[in-house]
Amino acid sequence: MMDVALAGGTAQPVPSQRLFSGAGLLALPLIVLLAVVYVCPVGVMLADSFTDPQPGLQQYQRMIEHPVYLQVLARTFRLAVVVTAATAICGFPVAYYCTIARPAVARIALGLLFVPFWASTVVRTYALMVILGRTGILNGALLWAGLISRPTQFLFHTATVQLAMVQILLPFFVLPVYAGLRTIDLSLLSAAEGLGAPPWQVFRRIYLPLSLPGLFTGALIVFVFCFGFFITPTLLGGRRDVTIAMVIMAQFEGQLDWGFGAALSTVLLACTLVAVLMMLRVAKQDSNR
Amino acid sequence: MNMAADLGFSGAGVRSGTCLVLDRLTRSYPDGTVALRGLSLSVPAGRIVSLLGPSGSGKTTTLKMIAGFDKPDSGSITLAGRDISRTPPHMRDIGMVFQNYALFPHMSVFDNVAFPLRMRHRARRDIETVVQEALALVELQGVAARLPRQLSGGQQQRVALARAIVFRPQLLLMDEPLGALDRQLRKSVQSELKRLQRQLDLTVVYVTHDQEEAMFLSDEIAIVQNGQIVQCGAPAALYDAPESVFVAGFLGESNFLGGTLAEAGAGRAIVTLPDGRQMRGRSAAPMSAGRAVSVLIRPEKLQVHVASRAPGREVNVLAGRIDLVNFLGGAVEYEVDLDGPRLTARVHLRASAATFAVGDPVVLHVEPQDCLVFPTP
Numbered sequence: 157m158m159d160v161a162l163a164g165g166t167a168q169p170v171p172s173q174r175l176f177s178g179a180g181l182l183a184l185p186l187i188v189l190l191a192v193v194y195v196c197p198v199g200v201m202l203a204d205s206f207t208d209p210q211p212g213l214q215q216y217q218r219m220i221e222h223p224v225y226l227q228v229l230a231r232t233f234r235l236a237v238v239v240t241a242a243t244a245i246c247g248f249p250v251a252y253y254c255t256i257a258r259p260a261v262a263r264i265a266l267g268l269l270f271v272p273f274w275a276s277t278v279v280r281t282y283a284l285m286v287i288l289g290r291t292g293i294l295n296g297a298l299l300w301a302g303l304i305s306r307p308t309q310f311l312f313h314t315a316t317v318q319l320a321m322v323q324i325l326l327p328f329f330v331l332p333v334y335a336g337l338r339t340i341d342l343s344l345l346s347a348a349e350g351l352g353a354p355p356w357q358v359f360r361r362i363y364l365p366l367s368l369p370g371l372f373t374g375a376l377i378v379f380v381f382c383f384g385f386f387i388t389p390t391l392l393g394g395r396r397d398v399t400i401a402m403v404i405m406a407q408f409e410g411q412l413d414w415g416f417g418a419a420l421s422t423v424l425l426a427c428t429l430v431a432v433l434m435m436l437r438v439a440k441q442d443s444n445r
Numbered sequence: 446m447n448m449a450a451d452l453g454f455s456g457a458g459v460r461s462g463t464c465l466v467l468d469r470l471t472r473s474y475p476d477g478t479v480a481l482r483g484l485s486l487s488v489p490a491g492r493i494v495s496l497l498g499p500s501g502s503g504k505t506t507t508l509k510m511i512a513g514f515d516k517p518d519s520g521s522i523t524l525a526g527r528d529i530s531r532t533p534p535h536m537r538d539i540g541m542v543f544q545n546y547a548l549f550p551h552m553s554v555f556d557n558v559a560f561p562l563r564m565r566h567r568a569r570r571d572i573e574t575v576v577q578e579a580l581a582l583v584e585l586q587g588v589a590a591r592l593p594r595q596l597s598g599g600q601q602q603r604v605a606l607a608r609a610i611v612f613r614p615q616l617l618l619m620d621e622p623l624g625a626l627d628r629q630l631r632k633s634v635q636s637e638l639k640r641l642q643r644q645l646d647l648t649v650v651y652v653t654h655d656q657e658e659a660m661f662l663s664d665e666i667a668i669v670q671n672g673q674i675v676q677c678g679a680p681a682a683l684y685d686a687p688e689s690v691f692v693a694g695f696l697g698e699s700n701f702l703g704g705t706l707a708e709a710g711a712g713r714a715i716v717t718l719p720d721g722r723q724m725r726g727r728s729a730a731p732m733s734a735g736r737a738v739s740v741l742i743r744p745e746k747l748q749v750h751v752a753s754r755a756p757g758r759e760v761n762v763l764a765g766r767i768d769l770v771n772f773l774g775g776a777v778e779y780e781v782d783l784d785g786p787r788l789t790a791r792v793h794l795r796a797s798a799a800t801f802a803v804g805d806p807v808v809l810h811v812e813p814q815d816c817l818v819f820p821t822p
């Protein structure tokens with residue numbers, strides 16, 4: 157992710173002198189922690205997927221023999237793409253607005269964006285159920301206004317899941333994008349205009365390309381989050397909205413089939429890595445153009 | 446360079462007529478700052494006109510108005526006979542070089558320079574030729590493929606210039622374009638700029654803090670003070686006949702002697718200094734006797750003589766003592782203490798010129814036509 161942020165067009169010279177030579181040591185505790193809580197479990201998971209209950213590839217074979225698992229994976233991927241795109245479309249104008257608003261207004265806008273952070277995803281998802289449920293606020297309002305005669309079920313649709321995920325993930329997108337947009341020198345826009353570019357060309361040729369590093373960072377965060385989402389789809393989705401994370405949970409909790417759970421997790425991890433690498437590749441090409 | 450003529454990318458001889466007219470522009474900001482108070486200016490085609498003035502006097506604001514990035518509260522802007530006051534910036538056909546250059550960091554040098562042509566939907570083949578030509582003009586052919594951050598400050602400055610002139614705008618605006626360059630480089634870029642301006646017959650409005658730069662580059666200098674142009678004219682005219690103490694003080698170096706007007710008439714004035722000595726000079730404005738005045742004397746107009754060999758003249762002779770000697774290379778500057786007032790005299794070093802040391806008694810002399818008398822503001 158570091159790489160995406162740095163791949164951008166801003167021409168900051170890299171300081172040639174380190175602050176002080178021991179700085180690397182300060183990062184050591186975090187590196188150790190990451191090794192213990194991240195690298196080790198992933199290793200165990202990988203090992204499990206090939207050895208539990210007996211050595212061999214049978215867990216992966218099972219995955220291919222039952223197409224339902226790959227279907228769920230594909231559906232999760234589609235969900236991630238849709239939610240990332242929707243978050244980007246909703247979040248970009250917000251981030252842009254925060255850069256042009258007066259500082260005080262921008263601070264309030266960013267603050268409001270973060271209020272939901274104080275509650276956990278579970279609470280926020282339940283809140284949406286309260287709003288969208290049969291006896292929820294939305295139905296109440298629509299009935300009162302006479303727009304509908306019977307309560308409508310807004311829950312358990314794919315669109316509801318997507319809406320909720322966009323709402324939950326928006327801050328993760330807006331913040332890096334806002335940070336990226338802030339570094340764009342606004343005199344470049346004037347310069348482009350003065351050189352004959354109408355407003356939409358200024359946006360397309362100057363503003364958008366310069367905001368890409370931030371956009372990629374934000375999109376990457378959202379995309380990776382989407383792949384692992386299960387609370388929101390579990391609570392708000394219907395039977396068609398099962399994600400790969402939900403299936404994995406079921407293996408560990410319900411079926412107690414750790415080997416198969418590990419194999420599914422490995423595939424999920426591999427897919428995420430491939431997607432991230434592809435996005436990084438695109439970002440790099442774009443900034444070298 | 447024949448191709449240049451074919452594409453219309455070369456000078457067409459000095460045009461005549463007026464390119465740009467600013468008529469009584471005003472602009473105030475919501476916080477109450479008045480940036481422009483009725484600024485008027487006329488820029489002849491094919492000339493460089495510099496806006497010179499102290500910080501905050503409204504130079505940048507004026508350029509923004511011309512470019513269209515800001516709108517005047519009242520007044521009009523006419524470019525080549527067309528009122529452009531309400532025209533959006535991208536339709537004004539004006540090139541601009543920003544102080545920080547504003548090069549597009551994600552585009553190569555070539556793409557930066559090609560940008561205005563692409564926005565004008567020029568044919569691909571044309572673009573290639575015209576861009577290469579513009580880069581050749583600023584001697585940057587070799588770096589077309591680089592990104593701006595891979596260039597030195599001077600090279601970036603030249604890319605910005607190439608980009609601003611590649612589409613042959615009717616007018617070129619430059620806001621302190623050399624501010625970020627070191628002195629050595631500034632000098633050479635100034636000469637280069639002047640050559641290009643003549644070669645391409647550009648009309649330029651140039652903003653600078655630097656009076657030497659303004660005098661070197663400009664056909665005309667407009668002195669801006671407080672959102673107005675207080676005097677406009679050829680550099681020599683402004684230097685020799687400033688209309689106010691402000692202009693005199695801003696352009697070139699100057700000595701001022703305070704006094705009272707003893708006699709005035711027919712453009713001539715006699716001033717009594719506080720110690721009773723009298724000076725003769727030209728009056729810059731009609732004034733009546735008894736008024737407080739300032740006498741302007743340029744340092745190079747003062748002659749320094751050995752005290753014992755005073756010139757056999759009675760007028761404008763001031764005795765004093767050398768207080769400080771500043772060596773400037775080709776010239777030397779003497780600060781002379783006149784028992785109260787101090788004057789700076791600049792003497793070019795020639796083999797025959799006498800030199801003085803600190804403490805030497807001297808006599809200063811200045812011709813009456815080189816003493817300009819202003820009412821003290």
Ligand SMILES: Nc1ncnc2c1ncn2[C@@H]1O[C@H](COP(=O)(O)OP(=O)(O)OP(=O)(O)O)[C@@H](O)[C@H]1O
Pocket residue numbers: 474475476478479480498499500501502503504505506507654
């Ligand atoms: N956006 C703004 N809001 C309020 N006041 C402004 C704004 N922009 C400029 N001003 C004021 O308008 C006046 C003119 O500013 P301007 O930038 O034109 O000065 P300048 O002559 O270019 O100065 P400098 O030589 O320092 O660049 C100044 O007093 C400045 O403080």
Ligand SMILES: [Mg+2]
Pocket residue numbers: 504505506
């Ligand atoms: Mg300025």
